[in-house]
């Protein structure tokens with residue numbers, strides 16, 4: 001099953017993350033949690049010395065990965081997100097690159113991660129190229145890991161004003177927020193892909209030992225799993 005859900009964000013045409021006020025609030029709304037703990041533990045477990053964080057956004061995870069002795073590269077196409085990331089404490093420990101996966105390929109990285117459902121922003125047309133670029137960025141045996149929302153959980157059915165409306169004061173004013181989904185033209189598309197489809201895509205791109213979990217703590221995948229957590233190795237096959 002492949003399906004696309006589009007989120008409408010008023011006033012944010014083009015780069016959906018270009019709004020400075022939205023970006024300044026991003027880390028508050030998306031604080032480090034089990035997801036960051038998972039990626040950090042993975043980097044430690046494989047003793048990663050070089051890490052690429054694709055779609056690094058504000059760089060909260062990227063900076064946390066940048067422990068002494070490690071090379072960490074944060075890549076993002078949003079100038080606003082990357083600009084914010086570059087201004088944060090600890091930013092000097094990271095190499096920030098304005099771009100997408102196609103610039104990331106030196107073939108010597110131990111780990112490539114993509115958090116915050118970034119891979120859901122990649123269109124079906126670009127997906128094989130992105131996976132191929134991440135493969136090329138990794139050394140043989142290097143690890144790719146990312147998460148996506150599980151389409152079988154049909155989370156979009158709860159993306160309506162009744163179930164998602166919140167109101168609060170922020171540093172940039174009073175914020176009223178809700179989610180809507182639309183099936184047609186809007187500004188931010190999220191591409192939902194099943195565990196089976198992504199596994200096949202990874203194998204086609206030259207990854208092996210694809211492992212999929214239904215959560216951050218090795219949970220099995222079920223129809224109710226909201227998140228799919230992938231891990232695979234760069235195999236020896238080149239496309």
Ligand SMILES: C[S@@+](CC[C@H](N)C(=O)[O-])C[C@H]1O[C@@H](n2cnc3c(N)ncnc32)[C@H](O)[C@@H]1O
Nearest residue numbers: 017055056057076077078081100115116118121
């Ligand atoms: C939801 S944010 C996630 C940011 C961060 N990784 C996190 O965990 O909070 C998605 C990020 O993906 C980036 N993005 C969108 N399209 C992309 C693409 N084709 N390649 C790489 N990054 C992309 C956006 O600019 C944005 O910073």
